[in-house]
């Protein structure tokens with residue numbers, strides 16, 4: 001019996017998961033967080049920043065090409081907490097309305113004009129008050145030993161207000177935070193719970209995606225002993241049962257997305273987090289992954305995209321990154337060589353083809369499912385999938 005039971009278990013594990021389905025697929029739109037970095041860590045650099053000069057959220061032309069030509073239904077739009085909630089206001093429910101209007105215009109363009117889904121992405125690493133040396137500067141939100149830190153309650157108030165403003169748009173997805181790191185996991189969970197509670201208290205039923213600690217790295221999900229994400233993230237409670245896990249996974253030696261060479265097998269490295277998702281009945285998005293234009297990266301990018309398509313724990317993805325302000329710079333994976341971005345029309349520093357031409361078009365775009373969800377609320381259960389209307 002023992003033998004039979006384990007043989008059956010092996011068969012089940014090897015069977016393709018026929019119900020696996022990607023409902024949401026697209027790109028990260030990175031640039032709302034641009035323009036604040038300072039080589040001398042000068043606090044306040046680029047704040048509030050000039051919209052359209054130092055930062056912007058999307059290029060409508062780029063979103064048009066991605067959505068109409070490449071048939072993606074998801075854009076993850078980065079913004080900065082210090083611009084939405086200026087330091088003079090503090091983190092909370094009081095927004096810079098001028099800034100919010102620019103942001104809302106970008107989100108409305110994606111969801112209402114183009115009919116796609118949008119992830120709101122506060123690109124703050126669970127820190128607030130000094131983005132000059134992101135991802136390391138700024139006080140960790142909720143750090144009660146730091147009198148300058150925003151509180152967990154303030155983080156909740158911020159999300160409650162943002163959710164109230166987007167509650168009527170079922171195509172908006174709330175990405176609670178980009179890449180928390182180097183903080184106690186108990187505090188991470190408390191902050192995430194405050195946000196979920198405030199979002200639901202505001203009456204918003206929208207899909208939420210919640211990140212883990214350690215840069216929300218999929219490969220690291222079960223690492224770090226008592227602090228490991230697999231001991232914490234399933235404890236996040238959502239009264240609306242509409243929260244998925246937000247994972248990042250790069251393919252280079254140190255999982256940073258800094259290097260040209262892809263050497264980390266995604267199927268092997270994601271096995272732990274996938275088993276944990278299955279154990280707790282959770283779904284996930286991979287909202288950052290990427291690779292350069294090498295043969296090994298092509299193989300591994302196909303690998304991670306196929307892995308998500310074949311494992312029903314994964315329901316969506318966004319590749320890193322498009323965005324209007326990259327110019328010839330690369331968002332990832334090039335050892336700081338300037339190979340351009342995933343933004344349509346971008347060029348490499350040498351005027352040659354960009355990652356849009358060498359990675360998005362030949363590799364990633366081919367894995368955008370022919371049928372995705374194009375109407376109804378974004379949900380952990382997915383929705384009806386169709387060809388792009």
Ligand SMILES: *[C@@H]1O[C@H](CO)[C@@H](O)[C@H](O)[C@H]1NC(C)=O
Pocket residue numbers: 048049050051086088096097098099
């Ligand atoms: C609000 O945003 C606008 C537009 O970026 C900017 O001109 C203004 O200075 C900001 N206000 C504060 C208080 O940061």
Ligand SMILES: *[C@@H]1O[C@H](CO)[C@@H](O)[C@H](O)[C@H]1NC(C)=O
Pocket residue numbers: 140143144145146182183184
């Ligand atoms: C919290 O603040 C204290 C005092 O500034 C600091 O020593 C500690 O490193 C901070 N904790 C985190 C997780 O940043």
Ligand SMILES: *[C@@H]1O[C@H](CO)[C@@H](O)[C@H](O)[C@H]1NC(C)=O
Pocket residue numbers: 239240241
């Ligand atoms: C959420 O799931 C729990 C456990 O399955 C269930 O009891 C509850 O009714 C669900 N709530 C909603 C709003 O669907």
Ligand SMILES: *[C@@H]1O[C@H](CO)[C@@H](O)[C@H](O)[C@H]1NC(C)=O
Pocket residue numbers: 293294295339348350352353354358
């Ligand atoms: C990658 O793209 C850059 C810029 O277009 C080009 O110079 C380089 O030769 C490409 N590398 C490979 C391996 O194709």
